[in-house]
Amino acid sequence: MFVFVPFAVEAVWVFWPALQGFWLALTSWDGLSAPRFVGFGNFSDMVSDPIFRTALKNTAIWLVLFGGLSVVGGFGMALLLQRERRGVGIYRAALFTPVVFSLVVTALIWRVFYQPDGLVDTILRTIGLGDLIRPWLADPDTALYAVIVPALWRQIGYVMVLYLAGLKAVDPALYEAARVDGASAWQRTRYVTIPQLKGVNSVVLSVIVIDSLRSFDIVWSMTKGGPYHSSELLSTYMYSTAFQSTQLGYASALAVVIFVLALAVILGYLIRAFREET
Amino acid sequence: MNRLKTSGYHLAMGLVSFLWVAPILWVIVISFRSFDDVAANGLGSLPHSFTFSTYKSAWEDADEFRALINSLLVTIPAVILSLGLASVAAYGLARYNIPFRRTVLLLMLMGNLLPPQILLIPISRFVELIGYYDTLIALIAVHVGFGLGFYTFVLHGFMRDLPREIQEAATIDGAGPGKIYASVILPLTRPALAALGALSFTWIFNDLLWSITVIRSGEKMPVTPALLGLQGLFVSSWNVIAAGTVIAAVPTVAVFLKFQKHFVGGLAIGAVK
Numbered sequence: 001m002f003v004f005v006p007f008a009v010e011a012v013w014v015f016w017p018a019l020q021g022f023w024l025a026l027t028s029w030d031g032l033s034a035p036r037f038v039g040f041g042n043f044s045d046m047v048s049d050p051i052f053r054t055a056l057k058n059t060a061i062w063l064v065l066f067g068g069l070s071v072v073g074g075f076g077m078a079l080l081l082q083r084e085r086r087g088v089g090i091y092r093a094a095l096f097t098p099v100v101f102s103l104v105v106t107a108l109i110w111r112v113f114y115q116p117d118g119l120v121d122t123i124l125r126t127i128g129l130g131d132l133i134r135p136w137l138a139d140p141d142t143a144l145y146a147v148i149v150p151a152l153w154r155q156i157g158y159v160m161v162l163y164l165a166g167l168k169a170v171d172p173a174l175y176e177a178a179r180v181d182g183a184s185a186w187q188r189t190r191y192v193t194i195p196q197l198k199g200v201n202s203v204v205l206s207v208i209v210i211d212s213l214r215s216f217d218i219v220w221s222m223t224k225g226g227p228y229h230s231s232e233l234l235s236t237y238m239y240s241t242a243f244q245s246t247q248l249g250y251a252s253a254l255a256v257v258i259f260v261l262a263l264a265v266i267l268g269y270l271i272r273a274f275r276e277e278t
Numbered sequence: 279m280n281r282l283k284t285s286g287y288h289l290a291m292g293l294v295s296f297l298w299v300a301p302i303l304w305v306i307v308i309s310f311r312s313f314d315d316v317a318a319n320g321l322g323s324l325p326h327s328f329t330f331s332t333y334k335s336a337w338e339d340a341d342e343f344r345a346l347i348n349s350l351l352v353t354i355p356a357v358i359l360s361l362g363l364a365s366v367a368a369y370g371l372a373r374y375n376i377p378f379r380r381t382v383l384l385l386m387l388m389g390n391l392l393p394p395q396i397l398l399i400p401i402s403r404f405v406e407l408i409g410y411y412d413t414l415i416a417l418i419a420v421h422v423g424f425g426l427g428f429y430t431f432v433l434h435g436f437m438r439d440l441p442r443e444i445q446e447a448a449t450i451d452g453a454g455p456g457k458i459y460a461s462v463i464l465p466l467t468r469p470a471l472a473a474l475g476a477l478s479f480t481w482i483f484n485d486l487l488w489s490i491t492v493i494r495s496g497e498k499m500p501v502t503p504a505l506l507g508l509q510g511l512f513v514s515s516w517n518v519i520a521a522g523t524v525i526a527a528v529p530t531v532a533v534f535l536k537f538q539k540h541f542v543g544g545l546a547i548g549a550v551k
Contacts, residue, residue, distance in 0.1 A: 002370030002455070006363040006426055007382060013423025014389040017400035024399060080291065087288055094295035096542070097302065100534040101527050102484030102502045108509075108523045109305045112516050115321050119304060122322025153301070161545050214393055217486040221506055238395045243491070248399050255395040266391045270384055273431065 024252035031246050042253035051229050052254070055237040058144055059261075062215060062233060066148050066155065067208040073152065074159025074204075079189065081160070082167045092164070096157040103154070107221035110150040111137070140230035143223050147231055151218050155211070159204060166200030167193070202272060209265045213258050234258050309333070309520035316517050332521035340511055340518070342525050344497060345504035349529070352414050352500055353482045356421040357475055363422065364429035364474075365467060369459050371430070372437035373445060383434060390427035397424070398491050405492055412494045420492060421482050429474055436470040437463060473544030476537035480530045501526045 025042060027035035046052045077095055081088050098106060113119050114136040121133050136146040170193065178188045216235040219225060225232035225240065234254060242251035307325055308316070315327035336342050367386070371379045401420060402411070410416040440463065448458045464471075489503040496507060505526050512518045534541055 002374075002459075003367050003376060003379075003382060006367035006430065007386065009363060010386055010389050010423055010426045013401070013420060014392065014397065014427070015385075017397045017404060018389075018392055020400035020403075021396040077294075080287075087291070091291045091295045094298045097299060097531075100480060100530050102486070102530070104484075104486055104502050104505050105523050105527045108505060108519060109301050111509075112305055112308060112321060112520055113301060115516060117320035117322050119322045122320070153298070157298075158545065161542055165545075210391065210393075214395075216395075220486065235393075235395055239398070239487075242399050243402075252396075252399055255393065255398070258393045258395050262391075262393055266388065269391060270388060273387060274380070274384060 021252050021255055024249055025256040027249040027252075029248040031248050035249060038249065042250050043257075045250065046253070046257070051232060051237060054229050055225075055232040055234045056257075058230075058232055059213065059234045061144065062148065063209065063212045065145075066151050066215070067212050069152055070155040070159050071204060071208060073156040075163050077156065077160045078163035078167055079193075082164060092160070095160055098154040099157045099161075101154065103151075103217035104221045106150050106154050107218050110146075110153075111222060114146060137223055138227055140227050143227060143231040147219055147222050150222070151215065155208075159208070162200060162204050162207070163197070166197050170196045202268070206265045206269045210262055213262045234261075305520045306524060308517055309524050311517050313515060313517060321516055332517045333525070335512070335515075335518045336508070336522035336525055340504075340508050340522060341497070342501060342504065342508075342522055345499055345501040346525070346529070348414060348498060348504075349483055349500035349502070352417050352421070353479055356418045356425075356482050357478050359418065360422040360425045360429055360478060361471055361475060364426050365433050365464065365471065366459065367426070367430045368433035368437050369463055372434045373458075373463070374455070383431060386427035387431045388427070390424065390431075394424065394487060398487075402491050411492070412498060414493075414498060416492045417488060417500075420488050421485070424488075425478060425481070429478070432474060433467060433470055436467055440466055469540070469543075472537060473540040476533055476541040477544040479533050480541075483530055483533075 024035060026037060026039060028038045028041070029035035081092050081095075101109075116135065120136065124130055124132055134142060136142050174192050174196065175188055178192050183191065214235060215233060216239065219231055219233055219236050220239070223231045225236040229237075234257060238251050238254040238258065241247050241254060308321060309332055310328050310330070311325045312327040312329045312331070315325065319326055370376060371383050376382070405411045405416045405420075410419075444462055444466075445458055448462050453461070483500075484502055485500075486502050486506075489500050493499055493503075496504070499507065505522055508519055508522045512522075
């Protein structure tokens with residue numbers, strides 16, 4: 001009974017809709033008439049859909065740049081800020097502050113920056129790079145990257161906190177032993193810290209991949225995937241297909257693609273959780 | 279040499295930290311500038327004016343006040359309900375030999391790991407079907423359902439590690455499962471609940487995707503999606519938009535400052551395990 005009620009709530013709001021989602025992916029549906037079964041038709045349509053290909057490519061870029069750089073940045077900052085010393089608390093707090101904001105707040109903060117004659121343009125002009133100035137979010141060449149920067153700004157602090165927690169759990173005696181053996185700071189990091197962080201690494205990896213594939217808010221608030229779909233991700237394309245052009249079957253199929261891409265990571269995470277339970 | 283290294287470190291880290299908070303400070307500065315000032319000197323210049331009228335516009339004309347109330351009406355019940363249900367489920371799974379308990383636990387966790395996109399269309403249809411489309415209740419229900427799996431998983435890990443003897447002692451004293459949950463287990467789980475509470479508050483408060491999927495009318499929008507509407511309302515009045523952004527950020531910052539330790543601890547729960 002204790003378990004049944006919460007489980008039933010989740011079943012109604014998650015499991016049942018998820019099953020429906022998979023079913024709808026095999027249909028063509030405009031939301032008015034009944035869904036028409038089309039088998040894998042939606043998926044074969046994707047192959048020849050240029051917007052889908054752009055969205056897929058951008059999602060890959062997003063995964064590499066947003067995911068990769070936030071791990072590198074977050075890990076680097078955690079290494080720099082792991083030792084308790086004066087001032088470290090302030091630095092940590094500074095890097096962590098953006099994590100508290102919603103992605104919409106983050107997006108608006110940065111939109112103010114990117115405005116024509118905003119701070120970015122003013123700085124570039126001051127240091128003599130005025131030629132580079134462009135409508136950052138309205139230029140198809142720069143829009144995607146102009147969205148990744150704020151996303152990173154917020155994510156690095158989050159990854160840093162995960163790594164700080166992991167570093168704290170490393171036994172200090174290991175460092176002492178390595179130091180006695182004459183290992184340099186770099187060697188201690190490479191051969192003691194990094195192997196000890198295996199558990200954290202896999203958590204961070206799962207979080208990053210799942211976050212990247214889910215990323216929607218920041219893109220939606222900054223560009224809505226435009227201009228000309230140049231900053232479109234699978235998640236934003238799915239949303240606009242579903243709720244603006246009401247191709248509900250095709251949108252469901254896009255959601256299934258996102259799910260399949262995330263599947264390996266989800267399974268890895270579950271297997272880890274399963275092992276812990278035994 | 280060592281002192282040089284130390285001051286170099288602080289110089290570099292100080293600079294990084296400054297760069298990190300600079301965007302926030304800059305937006306706060308802009309939010310106090312008057313429209314004429316922004317129009318004349320551009321957004322990139324230093325302020326030449328000081329006004330509160332931007333906040334008045336955001337608060338009254340854009341009705342951010344109502345949006346904030348909506349946010350709290352959704353967030354507070356959703357946090358309480360999901361933690362309440364999750365702690366009950368975790369208690370059952372962690373302390374009693376329920377058949378298939380591990381499968382149930384992992385199934386619940388998996389629900390939380392699903393990309394929300396797969397649920398969007400069915401949920402919006404379902405909510406319409408039961409007549410709750412465009413209501414805050416629907417939004418609360420979605421947040422509770424989707425968050426449950428993760429909270430249950432974390433609380434389960436926490437409760438499992440509580441010593442068995444406490445429960446046995448209470449059983450000998452004649453306490454039933456409900457009483458043990460309420461008067462023994464729940465108080466001991468308080469640190470984990472506080473951590474998850476602070477986290478889920480910000481998650482739900484900051485949500486955009488579910489709000490715009492389930493809610494249509496402007497006067498029911500929570501503050502996070504309402505902020506996007508502000509852009510349409512005050513086209514290029516970036517000082518008002520900045521003020522609105524500051525207002526929308528205040529509640530989560532307040533929760534963070536109040537529960538700082540729990541908050542960071544909560545984020546770290548997953549990492550160390």
